Amino acid sequence: MKRFLLILLTLSIFSIPDLAQTGYQPTEENLKNREWFQDAKYGMFLHWGVYSVMAGGGDMGIAEWIMNQKEIPIVAYEDLPNYFNPFEFDPAEWVSVVKEAGMKYITITSKHHDGFAMYDSEVSNWDIVDRTQYGKDVLKLLKEECDKQGIKLFFYYSQLDWHHPDYYPRGRTGQGYTGRPDSGDWDTYIDFMNTQLTELLTNYGDIGGIWFDGMWDQWNADWQLDKTYALIHKLQPGTLIGSNHHKAPLPGEDFQMFERDLPGENTMGFNQTSAISALPLEMCETMNGSWGYNIKDRRFKSTKQLIQTMVKAAGYGANFLLNNGPQPNGKLQAENMDTLKVIGNWLEKYGESYYGTRKGPVPPREWGATTQKGNTVYVHVMNLRDDAVFLPNFTDKIESVSLYDDGSKLKFKQDKFGTVINVPFEVRKEIDTIVVVKIK
Numbered sequence: 001m002k003r004f005l006l007i008l009l010t011l012s013i014f015s016i017p018d019l020a021q022t023g024y025q026p027t028e029e030n031l032k033n034r035e036w037f038q039d040a041k042y043g044m045f046l047h048w049g050v051y052s053v054m055a056g057g058g059d060m061g062i063a064e065w066i067m068n069q070k071e072i073p074i075v076a077y078e079d080l081p082n083y084f085n086p087f088e089f090d091p092a093e094w095v096s097v098v099k100e101a102g103m104k105y106i107t108i109t110s111k112h113h114d115g116f117a118m119y120d121s122e123v124s125n126w127d128i129v130d131r132t133q134y135g136k137d138v139l140k141l142l143k144e145e146c147d148k149q150g151i152k153l154f155f156y157y158s159q160l161d162w163h164h165p166d167y168y169p170r171g172r173t174g175q176g177y178t179g180r181p182d183s184g185d186w187d188t189y190i191d192f193m194n195t196q197l198t199e200l201l202t203n204y205g206d207i208g209g210i211w212f213d214g215m216w217d218q219w220n221a222d223w224q225l226d227k228t229y230a231l232i233h234k235l236q237p238g239t240l241i242g243s244n245h246h247k248a249p250l251p252g253e254d255f256q257m258f259e260r261d262l263p264g265e266n267t268m269g270f271n272q273t274s275a276i277s278a279l280p281l282e283m284c285e286t287m288n289g290s291w292g293y294n295i296k297d298r299r300f301k302s303t304k305q306l307i308q309t310m311v312k313a314a315g316y317g318a319n320f321l322l323n324n325g326p327q328p329n330g331k332l333q334a335e336n337m338d339t340l341k342v343i344g345n346w347l348e349k350y351g352e353s354y355y356g357t358r359k360g361p362v363p364p365r366e367w368g369a370t371t372q373k374g375n376t377v378y379v380h381v382m383n384l385r386d387d388a389v390f391l392p393n394f395t396d397k398i399e400s401v402s403l404y405d406d407g408s409k410l411k412f413k414q415d416k417f418g419t420v421i422n423v424p425f426e427v428r429k430e431i432d433t434i435v436v437v438k439i440k
Contacts (some may be wrong), residue, residue, distance in 0.1 A: 003076035022226060024252045029238035033208070034254060037240060038103035038154075038280045039356045041314060042347070044068040045258075045284055047291040049112050050132075054354070055295035063292030063325060067114050067162055071177035071276040074163055076113065081131035088328025089138060090146035095333060098151055102347035106146065107211050107321060108153040110139060110200055110237060112292075114171070117165030119204075120328030123195050128164060143204045152208035154240075155200050157193075159223065164189055171218030190224050194231055201235040207439070209240035210365070216245055225250060242282065248275045255280040262364065263316040281318035285309060287336050293325035300335055303342045304431050310354075311380045315369025317359035347432070351385040353378035353404060353434050362391045368432070378404070379435040381423050388437075392418040397440040403427060404434035 026034070051064045061270035062069045066192040067077050071271040096104055097320025111117045119139040129135055138156070146153045162174035168184025170301040178181075210232055215223060231253030232239055237423055249256045256263075256277045259270040263281055266274070287306070289299045310320040324340075326332055347354060353371060360377055367389060368382040372406055401410045401421055421435055 022251055024229070024233075026254060027233075027237040027334065030254060033238045033240055034280050037105075037208075037255065038317070038358065039340075040152075041319050041355055042101075042103050042310065043105040043107055043319065043321045044098050044101070044103045044323045045156075045324060046108040046111070046290075047104060047156075047293075047323060048109055048138075048326045049118060049209065049292065050084045050116050050328075051112070051114060052084045052293040052326065053080050055293055055328075062296075062386075063290040063294045065113050066112075068173050073177055073179040075179055077163075078126075078131075081116070081128070082133070084128075084132050084328055085134050086326075086328060086330030087134065089134075089141070089326075090154075091138075091141045092149075093147045094142065094332060095145045095151055097337065097340060099149060101344040102351065103322075104244060105152040105154060105208055106142070107156055107209075108139065108142065110155040110157050111161075111196065113158045113162055113214060115158075115161040117196065119200070121196055121199060123192060123199070125285040127362050139200075139204060147205065153204075154209040154211055155207060156211040156213060157200070159193065159212055160217040161189070161193075162268065164192065164193065166248055169218070169221075171221070173217055182288045186222060189415065190222075190227070194228055197228065198235065201232060201239065207236060207239050209242060211257075212245070213242040214240070219245075225252060229253070237284070240280075244284075246270050246272045248273045249277050249279055253279070257282045257284060257321075258318065260285055262312055263318050263326060276316065276429070281313075281316060283295045283309075283313045283316075283318045284321040284322055284323065284325045285337065287333075290325060291323055293327050293333065295305070300339070303346075306339065307343055307346055307431050308382050311371075311382070312364045312369045313360055314354055314357060314371050315364040315380070350404065350432070350434060353380070353436075361394050361396070375439045377437040377439065379437060381428065381435060382431065384423060384428075384433075387425065388420050388422045389426075390418060390420050394419045399438040399440045400436075401438075402436050404436050405429075410435060 047064050049064060051066050054066050110119055115126055120129040120137040121127045129137055143153050162178055165180050165185040166189035182311040185397045229241055232241055241252060242255040242257045243253055244257050244259055256279045260268045261271050262283060264274045287301055288297045290297045313320045324332055324336055357371035357373045360372045362370045367384040370376045401412045402408060413420045423433060
C-alpha cells in the first residue's frame, strides 16, 4: 500500500499542467534559502556507498567509479552489499565533526552511478535496507541528527545509473559489461528516478537541496528536466536544485556548481563553460584525489592549500563543498580529522571575513582574493611577493585600512587606477594575512 500511494502521489503531481520549469520563478522561500546558502559558505560532501568495500581496488582515484573502471558486471557487483556493514556509523559523531570544522551543511550521496540507494527505497530493493546486513536507513539517521544539531542536509542524486535496465540507450559509461539487456524504456527510467526523488523529498523532512550529477553521460538524452525540476519545486519549493552537468545553469536550477575548480577555471577538464552566472555558486573539492574511500590514495591536500582554495572560492562568491569518503565500517577517514579541525579553528578566528560575505571588488588573483560584507572589504593576502598589494579599479573612498589580527593601521594610496596597500612582510601569516578595508 505504501508503494502504491507513493507512485499515485508522483503521478498526480505530474498530471498538473502548470509545472513546467520554462520561465521558472523561484518562490520567496527559495530566494531566502539562496541567501542562507551564500551566507553559509562551507559544507561537507560525503561520497559513501557499497563501493567503499573495495577501497578503490588498489588503483588511485577510482573509488565510486570502480564498477565502471574495472568493468564489473551487475551479477558480481550485487555481491558487494553482503560485505557492507557500517556498524560503527555514528551520525552524532559525523555531524559534530561537521560543526567543529565550521561547516554549515552536508551533501551526501543518496544514489551514485551504481544505482545503489543509501536509503529505504520503496521502488527498488537495490538499497542499503534491503541488501545489507546493516539494514538501516542511514539518510534517515543522519537527517535526524542534522536537525538536532542545526545542520542542513542536501541529497546528491545521480541521474546516470549503471544498474537500472531501463537506463537505455546507455551513454558513454556503463556499457555492455554490466550484463543489462540491449533494450529498455527511457520514460520508465525517468519515472523511476522521479519517484525516488519523491521519496527523498517526502520522507525526510525539509531538504536543503538536490545535487544532481550524471547528465554529462549523454547530453542529448531526453532528461525531461521540466518535469523533474517542477516535481522538486512542487514538493519542496524552498529546496535548491543544482546540477553538475559542467555547463551554464539551465532553467529551474537554483545554484551553479564547479567540480574541483574555481569558478571560470578548467584545470581538471570537467567544466565546459567559463560562464559564471548570477545564481549562488559552489565549488566542490576532494581532500585527497578520490571522492569515495580509497585506501591507497595518500595524496592528502595540506590545510594551507584547502583554506586558500576555500577563500579564493569565496572571492568569486562561491561556497566550498569539501569532500570526505567514509569507510565501509561507517567511520570518517581519520587522516582528514586533524585537517578539518585546523580549518575549523581558522574559521573560528577569521570567520567574520568569510561567513556571510559576497565576492569582493577585485576578483581573485595569484596573490589572493577579496570578500565583502556591507561597507567592509576583506583583502586576503596569501601569496604576495611584493611589499604592497594593488587593487585595480578600487576607487571607493576609504575610511581606514588595518590588519584583521590586531587592528594596526596600514598605509595606502589611491588614484584613478585603484588602491595600493602596503603589507609589511613582518606582519604576514603563513596561510592568509587579512587586511580590513572600511569604506566611507
